[in-house]
Amino acid sequence: MTAPILQLTGVSRAYESGNRRRTVLKNADFAFESGRMYAVVGPSGSGKSTLLSLASGLDSPTTGTVRFRGRDIAELGLGRYRNRHAATVFQSLNLLTYMTAVQNITSAMEITGVRGMRGSRRKQRAVELLDLLGVEREDQNRRTLQLSGGQQQRVAIARALACEVDILFADEPTGALDHETAAGIIEVFRKLAHDEGKCVIVVTHSREVAEASDQVLQLKRGKLTVT
Numbered sequence: 001m002t003a004p005i006l007q008l009t010g011v012s013r014a015y016e017s018g019n020r021r022r023t024v025l026k027n028a029d030f031a032f033e034s035g036r037m038y039a040v041v042g043p044s045g046s047g048k049s050t051l052l053s054l055a056s057g058l059d060s061p062t063t064g065t066v067r068f069r070g071r072d073i074a075e076l077g078l079g080r081y082r083n084r085h086a087a088t089v090f091q092s093l094n095l096l097t098y099m100t101a102v103q104n105i106t107s108a109m110e111i112t113g114v115r116g117m118r119g120s121r122r123k124q125r126a127v128e129l130l131d132l133l134g135v136e137r138e139d140q141n142r143r144t145l146q147l148s149g150g151q152q153q154r155v156a157i158a159r160a161l162a163c164e165v166d167i168l169f170a171d172e173p174t175g176a177l178d179h180e181t182a183a184g185i186i187e188v189f190r191k192l193a194h195d196e197g198k199c200v201i202v203v204t205h206s207r208e209v210a211e212a213s214d215q216v217l218q219l220k221r222g223k224l225t226v227t
């Protein structure tokens with residue numbers, strides 16, 4: 001086994017409401033590797049989004065640690081971890097619909113500070129990523145509002161990758177897509193893991209996504225098991 005890129009050790013998350021305290025993720029242990037695609041599955045309310053938030057540095061565990069290349073992400077800084085190493089494609093995509101596909105990516109690069117890259121180089125990088133994800137050149141310069149759901153999903157993935165992150169998280173990426181479009185997106189994730197060496201972690205209800213993954217993590221009432 002190669003050294004894990006991301007390691008969860010005894011990770012729990014509890015929420016307080018009034019005088020009640022409920023643990024929704026219980027003592028999760030898992031080591032993720034580069035070059036592999038993982039699916040996180042489980043019934044509604046089982047803790048999938050909670051796990052995603054903790055592993056992607058959007059939230060902190062109540063107990064336990066999340067380590068990126070051996071270093072606690074709390075020490076590294078959650079903002080820095082998210083900007084430089086781990087990006088998330090949210091269900092809502094959050095694309096700027098009045099901008100083109102290319103502009104969505106170059107503006108994200110500006111905001112998250114891909115340093116030392118001039119405007120023309122940023123644009124070139126955006127085109128490279130969109131090519132990699134199979135967005136046709138003529139569609140790359142259309143406003144994302146005019147693109148199909150599958151194309152928008154590809155743009156959101158390209159944007160997440162723009163900062164050369166090592167880990168890509170996606171929350172229910174095929175939920176709103178028809179079967180054929182979903183199959184294309186699944187292929188994109190597999191390619192990013194197997195050809196580009198990324199660690200891809202997908203929260204999903206889809207059997208197809210789970211079957212296409214290298215490993216499936218199952219959550220049931222906050223308990224993580226690996227199948």
Ligand SMILES: Nc1ncnc2c1ncn2[C@@H]1O[C@H](COP(=O)(O)OP(=O)(O)OP(=O)(O)O)[C@@H](O)[C@H]1O
Nearest residue numbers: 015016017024042043044045046047048049050051
């Ligand atoms: N901020 C919060 N405060 C209190 N409880 C929360 C909070 N966020 C999530 N929960 C609770 O934690 C449990 C796990 O939620 P989570 O969103 O992780 O489930 P999920 O498996 O992603 O569900 P779904 O498939 O429906 O998106 C749920 O019972 C939820 O109500």
